[in-house]
Amino acid sequence: xxxxxxxxxxxxxxxxxxxxxxxxxxxxxxxxxxxxxxxxxxxxxxxxxxxxxxxxxxxxxxxxxxxxxxxxxxxxxxxxxxxxxxxxxxxxxxxxxxxxxxxxxxxxxxxxxxxxxxxxxxxxxxxxxxxxxxxxxxxxxxxxxxxxxxxxxxxxxxxxxxxxxxxxxxxxxxxxxxxxxxxxxxxxxxxxxxxxxxxxxxxxxxxxxxxxxxxxxxxxxxxxxxxxxxxxxxxxxxxxxxxxxxxxxxxxxxxxxxxxxxxxxxxxxxxxxxxxxxxxxxxxxxxxxxxxxxxxxxxxxxxxxxxxxxxxxxxxxxxxxxxxxxxxxxxxxxxxxxxxxxxxxxxxxxxxxxxxxxxxxxxxxxxxxxxxxxxxxxxxxxxxxxxxxxxxxxxxx
Numbered sequence: 001x002x003x004x005x006x007x008x009x010x011x012x013x014x015x016x017x018x019x020x021x022x023x024x025x026x027x028x029x030x031x032x033x034x035x036x037x038x039x040x041x042x043x044x045x046x047x048x049x050x051x052x053x054x055x056x057x058x059x060x061x062x063x064x065x066x067x068x069x070x071x072x073x074x075x076x077x078x079x080x081x082x083x084x085x086x087x088x089x090x091x092x093x094x095x096x097x098x099x100x101x102x103x104x105x106x107x108x109x110x111x112x113x114x115x116x117x118x119x120x121x122x123x124x125x126x127x128x129x130x131x132x133x134x135x136x137x138x139x140x141x142x143x144x145x146x147x148x149x150x151x152x153x154x155x156x157x158x159x160x161x162x163x164x165x166x167x168x169x170x171x172x173x174x175x176x177x178x179x180x181x182x183x184x185x186x187x188x189x190x191x192x193x194x195x196x197x198x199x200x201x202x203x204x205x206x207x208x209x210x211x212x213x214x215x216x217x218x219x220x221x222x223x224x225x226x227x228x229x230x231x232x233x234x235x236x237x238x239x240x241x242x243x244x245x246x247x248x249x250x251x252x253x254x255x256x257x258x259x260x261x262x263x264x265x266x267x268x269x270x271x272x273x274x275x276x277x278x279x280x281x282x283x284x285x286x287x288x289x290x291x292x293x294x295x296x297x298x299x300x301x302x303x304x305x306x307x308x309x310x311x312x313x314x315x316x317x318x319x320x321x322x323x324x325x326x327x328x329x330x331x332x333x334x335x336x337x338x339x340x341x342x343x344x345x346x347x348x349x350x351x352x353x354x355x356x357x358x359x360x361x362x363x364x365x366x367x368x369x370x371x372x373x374x375x376x377x378x379x380x381x382x383x384x385x386x387x388x389x390x391x392x393x394x395x396x397x
Contacts, residue, residue: 005268006268006269006270006275006336006337007266007268007269007270008269008270008338008379009269009270009271009303009304009338012265012266012269012279012304013304013307013308013311015265015266016265016266016279016308017308017311017312019265019281019286019308019312020312021238021239021281021284021285021286021312022238022284023178023179023180023238023312023313024178024179024180024181024238025039025176025177025178025179026176026177026179027174027175027176027177028174028175028176028177029173029174030164030167030168030172030173030174030175031164033159033164033175033177034159034160034161034164035158035159035160035212036158036159036177036178036179036212037156037157037158037159037177037178037180037212037313037315037316038153038154038155038156038157038158038159038175038176038177038178039155039176039177039178040155040175040176041151041153041154041155042151042152042153042167042172042175043148043149043150043151043152044146044147044148044149044150044152044166044170045148045170045171045172046148046170046171047142047143047146047147047148048143048145048146048166048169048170049140049141049142049143049144049145050142051106051107051142052106052107052139052140052141052142053085053104053105053106053107053139053140054083054101054102054103054104054105054107054114054138054139054140055103055114055138055139055140056103056114056116056138057101057102057103057117058101058114058115058116058117058120058138059077059079059098059099059100059101059114059115059117059120059127059129060083060093060098060099060101060105060107060108060111060113060114061077061093061097061098061099061111061113061114061115061127061129061133062093062095062110062111062112062113063112063113063132063133063134063135063136063137064135065077065095065096066113066115066129066131066132066133067132068132069129069130069131069132070130070131071130074128074129074130075128075129076096076126076127076128076129077096077097077098077126077127077129078096078097078098078125078126078127079097079098079099079100079122079125079126079127080093080097080098080099080125081099081100081108082099082100082101083099083100083101083102083105083106083108084102084105085102085103085104085105085106087105087106090109091106091108091109092108092109092110093108093109093110093111094110097110098111098115098127099111101114107139112135112136112139113133113134113135113136113137113138113139114133114137114138114139115129115131115133115138116131116138119131145169146166146169146170152166152167152170152172153167153175154316155314156178156313156314156315156316157316158212158315158316158318159175159177178313178315179214180213180214180238180239180309180313180315181213181214181215181216181236181237181238181239182208182213182214182215182216182237182238182239182240182241183215183216183218183235183236183237183239183240183241184201184204184205184208184215184216184217184218184241184243185201185218185219185220185221185228185231185232185235185240185241185242185243186198186200186201186219186220186221186242186243186244186292187220187221187222187223187228187242187243187244187245187253187254187292188220188222188223188244188245188292189222189223191220191244191292192220192221192222198220199294199365200243200244200290200291200292200293200294200297201217201219201220201243202217203294203297203298204241204243204290204297204298204301205217207298207301207302208301210396210397211306211317211396213309216235216237218231218235220244223245223253224253225253225256225257228242228245228253228254228257229257229261232282232287233283237285238285239285239286239288239305239309240282240285240286240287240288241287241288241290241301241305242254242287242288242289242290243290243291243292243297244291244292245289245292254289255267255278255289258278258280258282258287258289259280261282262280262281262282262283262287263280263281263282264278264279264280265278265279265280265281266278266279267279267280267289269300269304270336270337270338270379271299271300271303271337271338271339271340272334272337272338272339272340273291273293273295273296273299273340274290274291274296274297274299274300274303274304274340275296275337276289276290276291276296277289277290277291277296277300277304279304279308286308286312288300288304288305294365294368295342295364295365295367295368298368299340299374302396303340318396320393320394320396321393321394322391322392322393322394323345323352323373323391323392323394324351324389324390324391324392325345325351325352325353325354325389325390325392326351326352326353326354326387326388326389326390327354327356327375327384327385327386327387327388327389327390328353328354328355328386329355329356329386330383330384330385330386331356331375331377331383331384332382332383333377333381333382333383333384335379335380335381335382336379337379338376338377338378338379339376339377340374340375340376340377341356341374341375341376341377342356342357342364342367342368342370342371342373342374343355343356343357343371343372343373343374343375343392344357344370344371344372345372345373345392351389354375354390354392356375357370357371371395372392372394372395373392373393373394373395374392374393374395375390375391375392375393376391376393
């Protein structure tokens, strides 16, 4: 393919963003929701705490009756009961009265503060308090943590352990999650024969499972159009990825198949590695065409597939962490292509050295294992000179 036949990455993303492929939504119990993406906005059903409660073990009383309390002039109260977190029913105290209370116990009517154990002493049922308490001191007020109607999880947000705790506390037992499944198929006679090890498929499978989607591996098929067609039609995932057969060679049948039976959105991007990346719609499902080389496939997965999945399905992705560093070796770029260069960070934490691991090549495993991040070189640039300060997109793992 000539440069003119390649699509700039931003244009390809824009062209594809209006597609609205469907994804399944399923309801699951809270423990099974962890790591998935919420299909709905979820609000707190109640105030939490549900009532004013003690933040520590101590004595519930009226703060105004402790104003002048000191070691030499303690305030005295009559203890009229004990309150535990399990205590039910109404409990109240009057003037000059107090109640023993443990952490989480409901503040009795009439009380507005809790005196700490170390600021008091007890003799029989007589309590002496040696320090003043402020109103609501050591009290967790109703709704102080979560108000009814508070948004706990936004639509498209990934569910993490604190969400589970918050949902349980506010009475949510079930969550609707985006059940987005990604099917991965590889093509190539060299894979069938065993002459080439298929590292790309398990790499992509691990990547999509790592970020919270369900990926399914479908093995490899030979370079035969009927075999490829049959296998794709058997796959029932929401999004299909086919690796290999993505270039312009005579054995690259995938493009011809998708052009004839579906609709090609784009094929060939001005990015390196990953320039043979494509997208088509077949039977209402998106089918991504990726290089069979692992680094190229991973770059496309992160910068094309993941970006489009986010736009199509409303998935909220964590922002990439950007660190600045000093480039230790020049990077040469082909004008017209956006390059994603794997780099390693070394030395000073404030301004580390940035060493390119490999500026060319799509299948270099070493550069993936050793890289800390990626430097993106704009398509309008011929490269970046040694010594320049550069932005490094840190890897997601």
